[in-house]
Amino acid sequence: MLEINKVMFEIYRERLTDEFRVVYFTELNDHTRDKEIDRALAGDHFYDGFIKEFKKQDAKILIDEILGRMNAGEELSKDDVESILADHIPELE
Numbered sequence: 173m174l175e176i177n178k179v180m181f182e183i184y185r186e187r188l189t190d191e192f193r194v195v196y197f198t199e200l201n202d203h204t205r206d207k208e209i210d211r212a213l214a215g216d217h218f219y220d221g222f223i224k225e226f227k228k229q230d231a232k233i234l235i236d237e238i239l240g241r242m243n244a245g246e247e248l249s250k251d252d253v254e255s256i257l258a259d260h261i262p263e264l265e
């Protein structure tokens with residue numbers, strides 16, 4: 173089943189601080205949209221995807237934990253991120 177209610181996000185590393193950050197593109201408002209998109213584009217892309225709208229609070233907690241681990245020096249792969257978020261990623265087909 174195709175899921176239409178989803179939140180698009182990107183995890184990136186900010187070049188100035190070398191910290192991993194996340195931006196939830198579909199939740200940006202007019203006041204923050206340009207600034208946040210520019211910030212993400214200036215960083216180094218790590219992972220992007222979608223999370224289910226109805227599970228987004230749980231997924232955001234997991235993403236915050238992922239960022240904390242990576243900012244503490246743990247090396248996670250894109251596959252690790254997908255595995256952690258597996259229950260929160262919408263079906264594509």
